[in-house]
Amino acid sequence: MAAAQWWPSGAARKTLGDWLSGHGADGWSELLAALADTPAGPDAARRRALLGLLDAAAAPVPAWETLLDDPVLGEHAAHTLRALGHRADSTRVPEAARATYLADRFEEIRLAAALTRRMAVRPDAADDGDGEGAQPPERNAALYAAFDEAAAEWPGGGQALVAALAVADPYATPPVLEELSGHHNATVAEAARRALRALRAEAHARPTRRAKDAKTASRGRPQAGKRSKKQRKRH
Numbered sequence: 001m002a003a004a005q006w007w008p009s010g011a012a013r014k015t016l017g018d019w020l021s022g023h024g025a026d027g028w029s030e031l032l033a034a035l036a037d038t039p040a041g042p043d044a045a046r047r048r049a050l051l052g053l054l055d056a057a058a059a060p061v062p063a064w065e066t067l068l069d070d071p072v073l074g075e076h077a078a079h080t081l082r083a084l085g086h087r088a089d090s091t092r093v094p095e096a097a098r099a100t101y102l103a104d105r106f107e108e109i110r111l112a113a114a115l116t117r118r119m120a121v122r123p124d125a126a127d128d129g130d131g132e133g134a135q136p137p138e139r140n141a142a143l144y145a146a147f148d149e150a151a152a153e154w155p156g157g158g159q160a161l162v163a164a165l166a167v168a169d170p171y172a173t174p175p176v177l178e179e180l181s182g183h184h185n186a187t188v189a190e191a192a193r194r195a196l197r198a199l200r201a202e203a204h205a206r207p208t209r210r211a212k213d214a215k216t217a218s219r220g221r222p223q224a225g226k227r228s229k230k231q232r233k234r235h
Contacts, residue, residue: 016053028063032077036070045172048073048104056080068092075101099161099168102150106143106165106176113140140179147180151188158188166195174199 020027031054038047051073056064061084067077068089074097078088151158162180165173177199180192 016050017055020054020058025060025063028059029066032059032063032067032073036067036073038072040169040171042171045104045107045169048076048100051076051080057084061086069094071096072100073097076104095155095164096168099164102161103165103168103173103176106146107172109143109146110140110176110179113142143176143179144183147183147188148185158183158185159191162188162191162195166199170199170202174203 016031020031023030035047035051038044061081064077064081064086065088067073068081069092070077071094074093076097078090078093079101081088147158147161151161154161154164162177166177174196177192177196181189181196183189183192
């Protein structure tokens with residue numbers, strides 16, 4: 001699982017599919033449980049993306065239903081069940097799982113729009129003087145529309161949804177928050193900017209915190225060099 005997240009999608013899809021074919025229904029439960037058990041961190045979103053490579057229709061319905069209570073993949077499971085025509089009890093899905101699903105969905109929309117904008121830019125526009133290629137990219141209207149739709153149903157509205165996105169995956173949501181900082185709703189835009197500043201400050205502090213923790217842990221430990229000098233003096 002850890003290796004598959006770094007493979008090309010075709011190779012990962014085939015390998016996971018072959019593994020599932022050889023393990024049957026129990027394999028699906030094991031695989032989905034492993035995905036749900038992914039620890040928070042910089043690679044968590046990449047690991048969750050493996051869900052999109054699986055043939056969801058081949059999984060036993062109970063395997064998806066079991067995930068509904070999961071704080072990370074609960075909404076992913078609910079969305080899959082609905083897409084397959086099954087009922088999904090939304091009351092079982094934790095709010096954190098809903099936020100994680102939306103964070104992943106918004107990032108997909110953002111990436112698709114960014115690719116579309118890059119493909120639309122004429123590489124020779126800077127040379128012919130017509131200025132068409134020099135236009136700044138438009139803000140992501142598709143992302144704003146998806147966000148507004150979700151915010152309309154989110155407890156507390158857009159500001160609360162922004163806060164939930166930042167908590168859902170602090171490593172993967174900054175690009176989405178940066179895009180939302182240009183939202184036409186000034187309250188949402190300011191909430192996104194505040195959340196983005198907080199996440200960047202937290203990210204900046206991580207290496208320092210690790211170094212400080214390591215330094216603190218090393219205090220009080222006898223150092224071999226000093227001990228050996230004292231031993232040499234006694235001899």
